Amino acid sequence: MKPLVSILIPSHNAAPWLAQALDSALSQTWPHLEVILVDDGSTDETLTVASQFDCPRLRIVAQRNRGAAAARNCALELAQGEVIQFLDADDLLAPDKIEQQMALVQAHPDCLIAGAWARFRHQPQTAIFTPEPLWQDMDPVDWLVCAWSGHWMMHPAAWLVPRRLIRAAGPWQESLSLNDDGEYFARVILASQGIRFCSAARSYYRSGNGSSLSGRKSAEAWASQYRAISSQCQHLLAAEDSDRTRQVCANLMQRFIYEVFPAVPSLRNLAARQVRQLGGATEKPMGGPCFQLAARWLGWQQARYAQLFINQWGYRRVALGRMVPKPNGEQGKSDDGVPLQEEPQWQES
Incomplete structure (x- = not known):
């Protein structure tokens, strides 16, 4: 059979x-x-x-x-x-x-x-x-x-x-x-x-x-991503604790920092601490030619803010100069819809 x-x-x-x-x-x-x-x-x-x-x-x-x-x-x-x-x-x-x-x-x-x-x-x-x-x-x-x-x-x-x-x-x-x-x-x-x-x-x-879980980037989803990466790194390092595995784990955490920025700073701080404990990362922020040029001149964080601003207002509005202010009381959000004001505080388990 x-x-x-x-x-x-x-x-x-x-x-x-x-x-x-x-x-x-x-x-x-x-x-x-x-x-x-x-x-x-x-x-x-x-x-x-x-x-x-x-x-x-x-x-x-x-x-x-x-x-x-x-x-x-x-x-x-x-x-x-x-x-x-x-x-x-x-x-x-x-x-x-x-x-x-x-x-x-x-x-x-x-x-x-x-x-x-x-x-x-x-x-x-x-x-x-x-x-x-x-x-x-x-x-x-x-x-x-x-x-x-x-x-x-x-x-x-x-x-x-x-x-x-x-x-x-x-x-x-x-x-x-x-x-x-x-x-x-x-x-x-x-x-x-x-x-x-x-x-x-x-x-x-x-x-x-559009309903795929991989496309959801709420604060809770980012917390799941952080916990998943932490677990992945723990299991890999348990199998082989070497220069190459510590480097790839540090880079995985650094990539998470790039992806989540500027949302949930408490999670980014936890990830940054792990990067330091692993010996530092060599991972560079990913982006198109315009982003890379801005990152060289302004630093990757300011370049990311500029990218989010353009995504929020739209290339068409920026080109035509038609900036429409937000209605009173509307909460600011990143390009993925995550509120940029209050956020839960996450602790390492």
Whole structure:
């Protein structure tokens, strides 16, 4: 009997995309699989869309809204498979994705199997698969150092995970929202004996979804990002405490400082302290040619303020000089909608 593969799909208000995701899961050429959909308190037609799929291999479970990590943990508890495929409700799998990777799972049962992936907005036919440095066999620490150094990623659906690695890594951290997948897969990667890459296994990552968790940048989301990065660094340094791992962790924290500025200064202060403890960062702020020119003359913080100002008022208004003052009492916000006045104070755990 071929091993059972469990495809786990968390969903929350995913009605516009869910049918495509379920089609891609149920159309897999690997014959022995189950699909578990855990709806996380949707208020749209997500459950109605799911219920239209009359398939004995699909199990639908509804829970109150507790977050994507909690929905994935619920699905893991229900899953019977020896191998786990995570799939977000707006992403897609190529029909033979799992079958292509299962050959490597069976040959390397203690390894984590990665696959090629590409972004798309509306139709997967528009996706362009462009090889990246992570698209190769690598040791766990080497993989994380490469990913964090080069700003590379592997979205959850690209992986195929033997159940033994799931057990070794532990559950998803339900207190996290932003970057919960980065924190989780850092633990899975380090629990493995290495990454094996399958170029023929393809998945599709939907970009431009305005409801995506990765696009939410409230103070609470930034706090989640900080906690996730701290956890990632702790796990990496526990596996290898060396000059290269301390440097890549410092740079990861410094990148967080650049991204969050000027919001939540208390979090930035915590991150800056960690950067100093790790020996300092070499990471430079990212931005286009105009930003880099301004940063050289004004410093990156003033350049960032200028960037936010232009984003807030719009290039058109700046060009035409039509500056309209804010209504009385309106609170100032950054470009991501985070209020710049009162903020919660966060402490390291």
